[in-house]
Amino acid sequence: MSSPLLDSYSREIRYLRVSVTDRCNLRCRYCMPAEGIPLIAHEDILRYEEIARLVRIAAELGITRVRLTGGEPLARKGLASLVELIAAIPGIEDISLTSNGTLLAQHAAQLAAAGLGRVNVSLDSLNALRYREITRGGELAQALSGIQAALQAGLNPVKINVVVARGMNDDELLDFARRTLTENWHVRFIERMPIGESAVYDRKQFISAVEMQRVIEASCGPLQPDTVYGSGPARYWRIPGAIGTIGFIDALSRHFCPECNRLRLSADGRLMPCLFSVQEYDLRGALRSGASDTELAALIRQVVSAKPEGRHFRHEPAPAGRVMSRTGG
Ligand code: SAM
Ligand code: SF4
Numbered sequence: 001m002s003s004p005l006l007d008s009y010s011r012e013i014r015y016l017r018v019s020v021t022d023r024c025n026l027r028c029r030y031c032m033p034a035e036g037i038p039l040i041a042h043e044d045i046l047r048y049e050e051i052a053r054l055v056r057i058a059a060e061l062g063i064t065r066v067r068l069t070g071g072e073p074l075a076r077k078g079l080a081s082l083v084e085l086i087a088a089i090p091g092i093e094d095i096s097l098t099s100n101g102t103l104l105a106q107h108a109a110q111l112a113a114a115g116l117g118r119v120n121v122s123l124d125s126l127n128a129l130r131y132r133e134i135t136r137g138g139e140l141a142q143a144l145s146g147i148q149a150a151l152q153a154g155l156n157p158v159k160i161n162v163v164v165a166r167g168m169n170d171d172e173l174l175d176f177a178r179r180t181l182t183e184n185w186h187v188r189f190i191e192r193m194p195i196g197e198s199a200v201y202d203r204k205q206f207i208s209a210v211e212m213q214r215v216i217e218a219s220c221g222p223l224q225p226d227t228v229y230g231s232g233p234a235r236y237w238r239i240p241g242a243i244g245t246i247g248f249i250d251a252l253s254r255h256f257c258p259e260c261n262r263l264r265l266s267a268d269g270r271l272m273p274c275l276f277s278v279q280e281y282d283l284r285g286a287l288r289s290g291a292s293d294t295e296l297a298a299l300i301r302q303v304v305s306a307k308p309e310g311r312h313f314r315h316e317p318a319p320a321g322r323v324m325s326r327t328g329g
Pocket of ligand 1: 071072099120
């Protein structure tokens with residue numbers, strides 16, 4: 001393994017999130033407007049071979065983990081071929097996917113065979129009507145069969161991402177928690193962040209991870225601390241005797257910037273040191289104007305050294321125009 005890629009605050013950067021498309025088949029209310037967002041032109045989206053080249057160079061610098069995200073990554077054709085390209089890169093130890101799950105049933109087995117290790121499925125409600133309302137038209141049954149197919153294909157762990165907001169789905173905390181009693185679901189409750197459609201929101205809708213945990217423990221009893229592979233910023237717990245686990249991502253109420261080990265590559269090839277920083281570095285421009293591997297590696301190092309220490313005002317929105325679907329949530 002190469003020597004660690006360190007930023008200016010001695011954090012080891014090992015993790016690259018890659019948005020493979022800004023397109024999505026859903027329109028979750030907290031993420032995208034109903035009409036969608038202005039789309040990146042096809043020719044400006046990185047080709048799979050281009051992504052694989054950048055990942056190879058990043059791996060030579062010390063990146064070991066890659067997450068494919070979007071938009072909806074499965075809305076882009078042939079994702080398994082990208083997984084295969086990345087799986088063949090020396091030094092990459094872990095490939096994961098974040099998906100809304102609605103197209104996963106058709107693809108889970110092929111993705112697993114190509115080298116995908118695990119998946120996070122975003123699911124904000126277990127009620128079909130509400131799911132349709134939050135996603136503006138999504139079918140809960142499709143997402144559930146996607147989760148089932150992922151488990152059957154041996155993707156492990158399967159994490160279920162639930163963005164929680166008061167008045168949207170906070171009355172379902174216990175329903176999700178109880179699912180872990182009988183299913184191998186690793187449910188992660190996520191505090192909503194001030195970005196995209198949520199950049200400006202009513203603070204009254206905010207629920208902290210501490211409050212979520214209190215609600216669950218009031219009914220299920222004290223949770224036992226646990227660990228799950230690839231735990232990142234989440235902290236995990238288990239209801240005694242449960243098959244799955246419960247995690248909390250306190251993106252706002254706890255400052256996890258000191259532990260941040262990631263970079264983000266947007267679908268149009270911009271590398272970002274932080275979701276909340278204004279800086280973006282145009283790797284696509286460099287790549288398409290003939291930059292050598294050494295030059296691209298130098299650019300990646302520059303982005304790493306531009307990683308800010310952290311965000312000081314946690315409820316301050318992300319830079320205008322930064323949307324999760326393009327940046328890669
Ligand atoms: N379409 C895929 C999906 O929904 O999983 C991948 C992209 S989506 C942008 C990635 C994650 O970002 C999802 O879990 C989604 O719930 C989350 N997300 C989007 N907007 C958010 C916000 N304002 N606060 C917290 N999480 C958000
Ligand atoms: Fe699409 Fe994911 Fe955003 Fe929902 S959260 S609109 S599924 S990108």
